Amino acid sequence: MRSLFLDPLNFRMIGCPAVMKITRSIKLFEEAQQLIPGGVNSPVRAFRSVGGHPRFIHRAKGSKLYDLDGNTYIDYVLSWGPMILGHASPPVIGAIKKAAGRGTSYGAPTELEVDLARHIRTAVPSMEKIRLVSSGTEAVMSAIRVARGFTKRDGILKFEGCYHGHSDYLLAKAGSGMMTLGIPDSLGVPADFAKHTFTAPYNDIRTVQRLMRERGKHIACIIVEPIAGNMGVVPPAHDFLPALRQLTLENDSLLIFDEVISGFRVDYGGAQALYGITPDLTVLGKIIGGGLPVGAYGGRTEIMDLIAPTGPVYQAGTLSGNPLAVTAGLATLKQLRAKQLYKNLEERSAAVAEGIGKEAQRAGIPIIQHRVGSMLTAFFASDPVVDWNSAKRSDTKRYGQFFHQMLEQGVYLAPSQFEAAFLSTAHSSTDIERTIKAARVAFKSL
Numbered sequence: 001m002r003s004l005f006l007d008p009l010n011f012r013m014i015g016c017p018a019v020m021k022i023t024r025s026i027k028l029f030e031e032a033q034q035l036i037p038g039g040v041n042s043p044v045r046a047f048r049s050v051g052g053h054p055r056f057i058h059r060a061k062g063s064k065l066y067d068l069d070g071n072t073y074i075d076y077v078l079s080w081g082p083m084i085l086g087h088a089s090p091p092v093i094g095a096i097k098k099a100a101g102r103g104t105s106y107g108a109p110t111e112l113e114v115d116l117a118r119h120i121r122t123a124v125p126s127m128e129k130i131r132l133v134s135s136g137t138e139a140v141m142s143a144i145r146v147a148r149g150f151t152k153r154d155g156i157l158k159f160e161g162c163y164h165g166h167s168d169y170l171l172a173k174a175g176s177g178m179m180t181l182g183i184p185d186s187l188g189v190p191a192d193f194a195k196h197t198f199t200a201p202y203n204d205i206r207t208v209q210r211l212m213r214e215r216g217k218h219i220a221c222i223i224v225e226p227i228a229g230n231m232g233v234v235p236p237a238h239d240f241l242p243a244l245r246q247l248t249l250e251n252d253s254l255l256i257f258d259e260v261i262s263g264f265r266v267d268y269g270g271a272q273a274l275y276g277i278t279p280d281l282t283v284l285g286k287i288i289g290g291g292l293p294v295g296a297y298g299g300r301t302e303i304m305d306l307i308a309p310t311g312p313v314y315q316a317g318t319l320s321g322n323p324l325a326v327t328a329g330l331a332t333l334k335q336l337r338a339k340q341l342y343k344n345l346e347e348r349s350a351a352v353a354e355g356i357g358k359e360a361q362r363a364g365i366p367i368i369q370h371r372v373g374s375m376l377t378a379f380f381a382s383d384p385v386v387d388w389n390s391a392k393r394s395d396t397k398r399y400g401q402f403f404h405q406m407l408e409q410g411v412y413l414a415p416s417q418f419e420a421a422f423l424s425t426a427h428s429s430t431d432i433e434r435t436i437k438a439a440r441v442a443f444k445s446l
């Protein structure tokens with residue numbers, strides 16, 4: 001990799017190799033690896049697929065991350081999606097501070113939970129009843145349990161490259177960290193658990209039709225990211241989601257939309273509003289927690305009423321509906337109702353994508369760009385990317401070089417080709433100009 005001669009963020013030529021000073025991050029990472037597997041609490045953060053050292057973050061504000069060594073980055077990871085208002089958004093932080101003064105967990109119901117459920121249902125009317133939990137993984141796991149309870153069937157159908165958290169039966173050909181690290185299926189998952197999981201390529205309706213023909217009467221649900229975000233961004237083909245809806249109806253199976261990433265991200269009503277498809281169950285996370293740990297699942301009343309204490313499907317949690325997390329989520333959703341907010345995000349995101357596309361073209365580097373609203377990916381690939389197989393053909397080595405060139409210039413992208421980049425309402429036109437300038441330098445250097 002060629003050295004850059006730039007001052008991060010200002011992009012001033014400074015005449016010496018601008019290898020960022022990251023001594024504190026390096027030192028901490030060494031210690032972290034003695035204490036925490038791989039030095040991180042979630043695998044992709046370890047930078048394994050791009051090489052180099054993860055940055056240890058000291059603080060974040062608006063569109064910026066600040067590391068322990070004093071470097072500043074324009075952040076396009078945004079905590080992997082939740083920080084749609086940017087970091088430390090004043091209304092969110094103000095609400096959290098107030099709520100913290102009233103205690104941090106009660107293990108008893110609050111008005112806040114009812115408020116958040118009401119806000120979610122208004123935005124996503126298919127979620128007639130909603131259960132709050134503490135993570136997306138937990139929400140998906142619980143949604144599958146209720147789908148199985150409702151249909152009295154065990155089988156589930158998922159798509160290769162989609163990631164639905166790390167519960168046992170959902171790790172088959174999962175995207176995100178599994179794809180980044182090239183782990184097809186996790187060790188530690190009993191074959192007996194995985195045998196009920198069937199997989200099909202994303203956007204491949206024929207395979208779904210065949211599987212439903214052969215096994216439809218055993219399939220409790222089809223679960224899908226309506227916009228795949230965990231193999232990089234891969235939008236659904238125009239007939240994909242309608243066909244899933246149709247096939248599930250024909251087979252009395254449930255359709256579950258995992259909108260942990262797309263929920264409140266691509267539209268206030270999520271991907272289901274954008275594409276006009278109503279699933280039976282929806283899973284949310286990330287944005288609805290405003291940066292604190294929350295997940296939610298919900299759907300038709302007749303299904304959700306099977307959950308204890310109204311029904312026999314069990315699910316519980318000490319920190320479910322935690323008042324701080326719910327407060328952060330509520331404060332975020334209230335801001336998201338602002339007029340023009342999604343339109344502005346769309347315009348800024350389009351500007352980033354367009355700028356990056358032009359710079360790649362100018363440098364003669366083939367990329368395939370996908371963008372839905374403020375979630376985007378530039379695949380280092382020449383052929384169309386429609387599923388996990390085509391995504392996997394991306395030049396990950398080149399992505400790694402691009403990633404480091406951007407990082408050196410103060411632009412923080414996901415340390416994996418197979419994760420989405422996100423914009424927030426805090427990303428300014430100056431941020432965008434700087435990002436495009438950095439991309440120009442980065443593409444040229446490849």
Ligand code: HOZ
Binds near residue numbers: 045080
């Ligand atoms: N693979 C997760 C996002 N799709 C990353 C989680 C994390 O490292 O925080």
